Amino acid sequence: MTYMNIIRPRFTEFHDIFVPQAELDFAIPFLDEDIPLYVDPFLLWRSPSLQDKGLHQMILGAFNNIGVLSKSGNQEQAIQQLIAASECDEVGLGTSATKKGTRIGRAKAEEVLSLFERIPYYRDHGFRHFEEVQLFVDGIGKDRISDIACNFIKSFLIDYTAQECQALGVGLKRTVVSNVYNPSSLMFEDVQAEVPIHPETGLPVLFVPKRWLRHVPWINYDTYFRNFCPQDDIAHEGEELTRVRVQIYNRDNYAVVDAYVQARERSLEDCKNDPLFSQIPALWARRKLAAIKKLPTGKDDGADIAYEKLIGQLLPSLLYPQLDFAQEQARTDSGVSIRDLIFYNSRTHPFLQELMTDYGSRQITFEMKNVKAIETKHVDQLNRYLKDNLGNFGVFVTRNPLKKARFSSTVDLWSGQRKAIVALTDADIEQMVEVFDSNQRDPLDVIVKKYVEFRRACP
Template sequence: MSATYESTASTTMALIRPRLTDHHGVMAAQAELDFAIPFFDEDIPLYVDPFMLWRSPSQQDQALHTSLVNAFNHLGYLASKGEEDQAVRTLIAASECDEVGLGSSATRKGKRIGESKAREIVELFKRIPYYAQRGFRHFEEIQFFVDGISKDRISDISCSFLKSFLIDFTMQQCDKTGIPREPVDVENVYDYRKNAFETQRGLVLPVHPGDGRPLLFVPKRWLRFVPWQNCDEYFAGYCPQDEISHKPEEITRVDVLDYNRDHYGVIDAYIQHKERTFEDCKNDPLFSQIPVTSARRKFSLIKKLPTGKDDGADRKYEDAIGQLLPSLLYPKLDFAQEQARTDSGVSIRDLIFYNTASTQFLADMHKDYGSRQITMEMKNVAAVQREHVDQLNRYLAEELGKFGLFVTRNPLNKAVFTRTVDLWSGQRKVIITLTDDDIGQMVELFESRQRDPLDVIVKKYNEFRARCP
């Protein structure tokens, strides 16, 4: 690892759940961008569904789907010409695409399929007459015949065959948002003229600050949690279980896959149904706000909880706040995660938000207090104590900025509030408090849609600053 990457990595890793945009100081909300912002330490828990390209009104997406399916069907052509080994090698290369960072890996590194699994997939072109004669029209159909083909594998194969487009898309989005790029080599880029993967050298792309690996962006419009065509739905509603076994409750996945290979017509009927209902197929957002009714219920639960820890009241309070605030503050603040930390033997739970700087207030928090992320410490106590203020003060280091909030039940008493004013006077740190009444007002604004719930935080900040020297 170069000295440059070591330096940038240490800066980035001080953030909680760091993202590419935050590292480069691009203060943009996820909702405003056309791509899913890559994380450095983990995958994005969404997947490319190739059906989204097929059903898209965009001629470009439709053409990309055709190219994707043609590339996959070329494997069958190779097999028919006695070049099955080449087909297997190509499929193995396509089976993982680390550059996009989609899936469930905690390390952004996946594992390619083995040779035996690749041969089993290629064999479908010979085993099933329809594919031998016409090829696939949706290559994700392989999941209905081969065990171990999951949504992440379908996503990776799609991204691998579409990597050339993703490279161009990433460059375009970097130029649009101001994300820096560096010269880098990208392996396994599919060349449709040669029908083969090759390494492209000297491409200028964003890179991981820890090791310099290239990063590729994926359009949000392609992403889903579960493919439109999926085995669970097929098994539950379309698979003729009585024909497979007289004891449907004992049917295994392998039994279903074996049946499908010999009865392609059943799969074809399911695929045709999914094509007819394509208008119901929508991309999944990276974050979904809870409904207004759920917000009201969460706040009602909070109001009924006693302070303290009896009967798990503290955890119930933290869980309710943890579900409520990310929705109330979206999309002005992107939710990073709930963070547990320990201070002097005391376990503390925080809510961490990315500062998008999408309003003047948030831009000021970044400029004046260095807050690339905003920390909210949850306290289900009757009264916040001075030691609580000191704990949060220690956490507000240079990396996370000097602006933090308590989310608690009641206003600070005079002595504790004076302590927060002293921190402003001596260290120019801001600690404000959101009480039950404040949360209630935020819920009302969330329901009415006439003003932004973030305005409550702005009001609390202005009230605090008015009382500072």
């Protein structure tokens, strides 16, 4: 199977692993983009797991050893190690659209290493949390912190990834993994390891536990600046208070940074990992439903855009965790702009398995139509789109039930091409919200009911 036919392809779908993200311990990597989350070392530090705490000590020891190298006359070695640690492509975390990042430059590495000399606490004791670097050096942010952490514990990530792949039945390949930190030699080494590889680039892919991931590190510049930074002491009224200016101040006033770090440590119970997907609360779902019902059909005053936005906010939560949301996409058919919601088919429900078996649906398309009535052209457009890994099953999300003639045309499609198209109306969405709110059944059952009704009408 070529993953290029999958919309926003993930590692699991490529390997025919159909397990929802919620049931896996690791964050499922995308094949052509990064996961927009980052490893936060603070989560390892505050973890109840002795393993995580040990890994945090490994990260901290490796980082502080670079400072020792720099102070002991081995600055060139320290610079090269820090540069090597600054990018970890194998884990695929961040915001890169190409899955290929860049390392820091020599000047930036020297600026980081200077902290071990300039700030007495670091000179004498080293870092407690190396994320503190963000408060002193411009250009060192959450992406660098995450990559440095991953590189220093890459040997663990190799073993962890192999273990998860074996549990899922994913084949491994023996290949070279570069820049693996050896805590015995205190050096980065290239090692031979059994790991999964990217289907296009052939490069190693490493998994990261979900419990380590956040959008922003717990210790970060923005919360420091907002809540602890003595802004009036740094800049007088009318003067621009830049990040660099604050960072220079911090280097000469470590006590302020120390107070901030200690405060973050005291509030460790509030530090939680960020989920890859968060369902909206039931109350919000009801509010969005109410807003949908108030919208007129058609495009006047942007009603179509508002409808698509509300449905796009609602459906991913209603269908989670049975269906992982892939993305909202825009496409054009015969000059008409069409917006879809695309979901990964996890096959965890008998109905979802049937969609794969009978219709080849690795992914499921929900086409949003804020129209008074679905017309022949709409059915034709969706029919043309249903192919390849999207399979032969699709859903209209629209305002009213299909008229008899349009419903008959969908039945004819099934008879002639074995394609199934069902429609979710305002009433169906309302029922899904009711089920979601009651937490007694799955909103997916509403779609199952619509499909059963459709199949009963088929010859």
